[in-house]
Amino acid sequence: MVQTNEKATHLSDNIYSLKVPTDLRKVGLNPNFWYPLAQAKDVKIEKPYAVSFAGNPIVLIRTKSNQLFALENRCAHRQVPLSMGIVCGNTIQCTYHAWQYNQTGKVTKVPYLPQGCSLPKGVKSYPCQEAYGHIFVFPGIPELAETVAFPEIQNWSNSNYKTMYFSRQVNCHYSFLKENLMDMNHQFLHRRFMGKVKPTLVENSKGDNWVEAKYKFSGEPHLSANLVLAPGRKETSELATSDFDIMTIRTEYPYQILRVCPSGSDLPFLDLWVSYIPIDREQKRNHSFGMLMIRQPKIPGLIHLLWPLMRYFTGVIFAEDKMIVEAEQTAYNLQGGDWNQEVFPVLLDVRELLTKKGVPIS
Amino acid sequence: MVQTNEKATHLSDNIYSLKVPTDLRKVGLNPNFWYPLAQAKDVKIEKPYAVSFAGNPIVLIRTKSNQLFALENRCAHRQVPLSMGIVCGNTIQCTYHAWQYNQTGKVTKVPYLPQGCSLPKGVKSYPCQEAYGHIFVFPGIPELAETVAFPEIQNWSNSNYKTMYFSRQVNCHYSFLKENLMDMNHQFLHRRFMGKVKPTLVENSKGDNWVEAKYKFSGEPHLSANLVLAPGRKETSELATSDFDIMTIRTEYPYQILRVCPSGSDLPFLDLWVSYIPIDREQKRNHSFGMLMIRQPKIPGLIHLLWPLMRYFTGVIFAEDKMIVEAEQTAYNLQGGDWNQEVFPVLLDVRELLTKKGVPIS
């Protein structure tokens, strides 16, 4: 068997050189997952809401009776966005010639079509549900929707935590953001606010659909960072054996989770869940949705008092990340290819995972 | 059976391959017609005026003696627009090195060229004439200009009518606008201002170079529409046999005419003539020129009083049409092709006419 394996290796080496080298920035996000495409609060009753997944226009509709559905965002007739139309009971009517669609995308009425004419074919519909303050859509093969696990976001409904929501367009391929989060050596980028925090990789592991890295955080962050981001740290550190923190970052395709716990504790005082949704067909722009569950300090109401500061602080950090990943995309566009020279093992694993689980960009 | 099937396939393949599949949005407007390229008032004496037909730059020039001519809008020397130059008698001089052109586009002087040198070849000139408040140009083969009928715009010089002029850039292929006008089922788009007007197709016909549709308009338009658009309706309805209106829309390649008469009457109270001029080579933008002849009511001066309201009202209608046809173009660009699923016979005829009479986009 060993012999066989070795042979296989040699073979695969040969095969490898035959393999077209893959440019990660040309790997599409796999559509066969549940993705947040909008914050729930933005999809108002009878106000069709236009979103996009990798160049596929989708309209989210909330009926008067609070039913949700998601259709291809174009009229089957002349392709104008259905989101320009009007909601009528459980249907949506195109604004142009008033073609009417039901929740499955079937055309149910063309007002001026003579009786007896068969109705034209309609548009695609997408599995869709509201959860965690977002509208989740399954953009892939609808039949798979029920077989694919819906994301579990652990501390979202835990009253010891308060959730901060993020929704922001970032003009880069989603992979740049995934790499950004996994590689904590980029704290240098946030030096103005994070101070001399020095993360050290203490463990990394991987499985078929995930990569995980654990960092020990030593050094002193600026007072601001400490005060603002970790007011509930004390509450999670009772079992802690030392005074430093462990940050665990996990890419579980296609999502990412980041948790910070006092060393020795299992209770995170920060718990982040993020998903990056490609907007355009070329997937050079994405919409980032995130939820940051922040542990509440014991003092009642303190977190609400600190909230505006926390928002500002995380906003600054995110703006720095946005600036740098967009600079990466700009460089990529100029060069016409991915020139990444990666040295960090965690990132090599993430790149392999994203390539393996992704799909070709059509 | 397999054999039979294969035969069948071959047959259909052969038939299929004989038909060149046509994307209407890639059909160019036939240049061998007279087209309005500017409103006459915009082409001022000795102020060269730059226009365009399907990516061909054209400069319109009005001399001090009110003679008009139209040349290719680039200097034969270094291709900068002649419209940046200065008019000098019956010639135009390029602003850069002062090359001089006469009305036929011939170079008549290069100031610094030594005597005896032969003059370089010049630029194209276009047949050109002023009519109906516009400058009309024949952008095609000049020799055909005299053989092609100049448009007749019936009520333009009729003192019972007052003409409202339109001139607006619309960022779509001209065909979207032509379809828009022919298909009155799109009144739904104008529901806010037109109310519950319900057009019904009562007749459609076609010939070699035209398609015509007649609609009966029933239902009550909003008061505003009635008051503003049809103040002279009464004057045209003396012979009318009933109280509804007939709208006749005719595409007579390459122009369009829309007339509204009281049923049974031949006198329109609204008479529209429009022409959509492709601007760029790809013909994804056009300049729409229109004249709306509105029947004057008997009360002297009333039409002038109503004019600003009429302007506002038609402006709103046009803005809605512009919004929707530009949405069609955007969808087309995203999809990379025409996905129109047409069910309305009049439009099928128009699409066939535009395809048949058009030219390839170069």
Add this chain to the structure above:
Amino acid sequence: MVQTNEKATHLSDNIYSLKVPTDLRKVGLNPNFWYPLAQAKDVKIEKPYAVSFAGNPIVLIRTKSNQLFALENRCAHRQVPLSMGIVCGNTIQCTYHAWQYNQTGKVTKVPYLPQGCSLPKGVKSYPCQEAYGHIFVFPGIPELAETVAFPEIQNWSNSNYKTMYFSRQVNCHYSFLKENLMDMNHQFLHRRFMGKVKPTLVENSKGDNWVEAKYKFSGEPHLSANLVLAPGRKETSELATSDFDIMTIRTEYPYQILRVCPSGSDLPFLDLWVSYIPIDREQKRNHSFGMLMIRQPKIPGLIHLLWPLMRYFTGVIFAEDKMIVEAEQTAYNLQGGDWNQEVFPVLLDVRELLTKKGVPIS
């Protein structure tokens, strides 16, 4: 004889068809020269400064000890611009993961790389020096830098002259500007400020790497032009044999020089040196750097008094040139090729020189 002629024609036709037809606007500027890429005053201590040569990003760095160096402006790791980073002694650190580079572009530190790991390969460095108030870089093959003559700018350090600096982006291929300067027949473009000045070509000559043209300037420029541009003319005209001026324009690849002397004198009262740097890979935009050495009049301080007027005046002239060469580029883009129909022998020579000395655009 007719027969012979015909034969010759056929021969030349054959030869002609063997020659790859060259579009001058697709000829790249030869990088194996010293080029000004920034004004020296803009490159401040420890403030990395981003520039570009034909799509190659370059960062200019001035250390605390006033040493200058130029590197490829992208981190070898993830290609973000090093100009976003921070200067640290004689090194620059990338802002993202703090990779550190020395003056030769070698990576000298990756903070999180375990000891014993070999450092990744770095980035290109460029020969670089400060001179004439500019930072000059050699963007080509570094080994050639020492063998290629550094430009000599004659009157720059002459205290009888005061230097006016230009630095402006112009959105066209550099060749349009080179042609613009060599062909003084374009004074018509500046008619509003230069009045009826009439340049006449009196001599033209060329060598392997240069083309030169001498013009006699007759006619009266507007008073403004005379007063403002030639306050020191008198000081240079003592040996002059007549009262008109000679303008000599020389393209010495890749630079251009323009000098105006009173006829019979060798002392210019205006002495211009210019260089146009392609910015983007397609070389459709350039950054123009210029130095205009203006002869000081005898009256002490007069030139300083006149300076703002001189700045305004040259600014207007330059704006006109910018407008026209950008119009040429726009026409070129629309046409998709160079349709220049040149009749002026000096320009034919310049075009040949630029084509011969240039390089393919990659």
